[in-house]
Amino acid sequence: MHRRAEAGSLVRSTSADNRELVAGDTIAAISTPVGEGAIALVRVSGANAIDVADKIFRGKEKPSKFASHIQHFGEIVDEAGRLIDQVMMSIHRTPASYTGEDLVEISCHGGTLVSAKVLEACLQAGARAARPGEFTERAFLNEKMDLTQAEAVIDLIRAKTDLALRSATEQLEGRLGDKIKNIRDALVDLIAHIEASIDFPEEGIAPDGGEKLRARLDTIRQEISALLATADQGRILREGVRVVIYGATNAGKSSLLNQLLGYERVIVSETHGTTRDTIEEMINLRGVPIRLLDTAGLRTSTSDLEREGIARTERSLQLADLRLHVVDRSAPKPAHFEKQTANGNEIVLLNKSDLVEHHDWKQFDALPISCVTGQGLPDVENEILSRITRQNLRAESAVAINTRHRDCLRRALESCDRARRTMDDGLAPEYVAVDLNGALRAVSEVIGAVDVERILDSVFGQFCIGK
Ligand SMILES: Nc1nc2c(ncn2[C@@H]2O[C@H](COP(=O)(O)OP(=O)(O)OP(=O)(O)O)[C@@H](O)[C@H]2O)c(=O)[nH]1
Ligand SMILES: [Mg+2]
Secondary structure, three states: OOHHHHHHHHHHHHHHHHHHHOOOOOOEEEEOOOOOOOEEEEEEEEOHHHHHHHHHHOOOHHHHHOOOOOOOEEEOOOOOOOOOEEEEEEEOOOOOOOOOOOOEEEEEEEOOHHHHHHHHHHHOOEEEEOOEOOOHHHHHHHOOOOHHHHHHHHHHHHHOOOHHHHHHHHHOHHHHHHHHHHHHHHHHHHHHHEEEEEEEHHHHHOOOOHHHHHHHHHHHHHHHHHHHHHHHHHHHHHHEEEEEEEEEEEOOOOHHHHHHHOOOOOOOOOOOOOOOEEEEEEEEEEEEEEEEEOOOOOOOOOOOOHHHHHHHHHHHHHHOOEEEEEEEEEHHHHHHHHHHHHHEEEEEEOOOOOOOOOOOHOOOOOOOOOOOOOHHHHHHHHHHHHHHHHHHOOOOOOOOOOHHHHHHHHHHHHHOOOOHHHOHHHHHHHHHHHHHHHHHHHHHHHHHOOHHHHHHHHOOOOOOOOO
């Protein structure tokens, strides 16, 4: 079974290489946001982090004598020994730290200048400024977390709703990573089995009769497909559902946006063509992040400016996950109406239901609302949620892959499909093994176990500095 070990070590050896990438310099950054606050956190990580701390800290004890993870009160001083700030400092010794390296955390006062001076002292004492995401990158390279967990840190920071937060937390705990590792292990087993039968035909390791092999591969394909099916949910949780409000001028689109937001975000007026540009706001609809877009009203216009606005409306409509078509129930049916409602995922709202109904709308089946009295607005929210849930959200499953994962898993599935066809065609097991190895590489990329350098920049570039 020597092949099995080899397939496993493919994954492990790359991780060992990674560690060499890490050894080296010591980084420092302000980890809290820019601006005034009660405290700011400066972090230093790397082989010389404690050395740096010794040079800049003045207190009862030297930081190199601190017990790990205990806060100490003292002062930060510059090269000339001048006081910069009174701080709390803690040392987190390798490997029990966020980055896996020696890590120093300095809580100083929260002014922009104070934290900048503390950072400057760290840099003078031998650290260099960290790149965005470099602390988490080191955590990954030191095997404190897999790549899906590192990505979950970004999701966690950016989460705007409970559901998005839950999904990020579960990913951080390793739920997605575990699923990927199970798939990877199943592939490694399958490859090992097939390759053993190639290498030791005399030992009679018969490739699990054709049917059994096919069944094992099919299980793997199903598991990959199930994860791929969560991509839509992932996009929604990370970016929000795009809901576009559109309709004729003066129908009450901007009034609806304001109502759903709960404050007067957009100018509302009885003049036709008030809104000229698309306006986007994020709302949290019972845990689902929604990107709500108000658009320029549709009408035939002679103004270049307004025509550009209408062109933007049309572009937004093409990208919409859901459209809210607002009509004025007290006015005649607009000319564009039938044409527009025919396509797409759309909810028609009969606005101005507090006014006398125009006979065009008699027996027209749609949701009556009023942005003035508030009538029907809770129904709008319910309808939006039920449409989204029906389409692409499963609140019970918090695992949701991102576009990078989707790209890797699609390639993995293609390779598995090819392997399956090769089996069906009765070709030599060598060919099957080639395809399965391709699938193994693609699956391993999700957790960052292969081709590390290539994916790191794109993942960690999205972080803020100090994380
Ligand atoms: N009576 C009544 N008036 C409404 C209602 N909703 C909006 N209006 C009024 O209709 C007018 C147009 O509202 P807006 O929200 O600016 O309409 P819009 O669709 O954004 O218009 P454009 O930006 O010009 O395309 C304003 O005078 C609103 O006060 C409603 O439910 N009932
Ligand atoms: Mg408007």
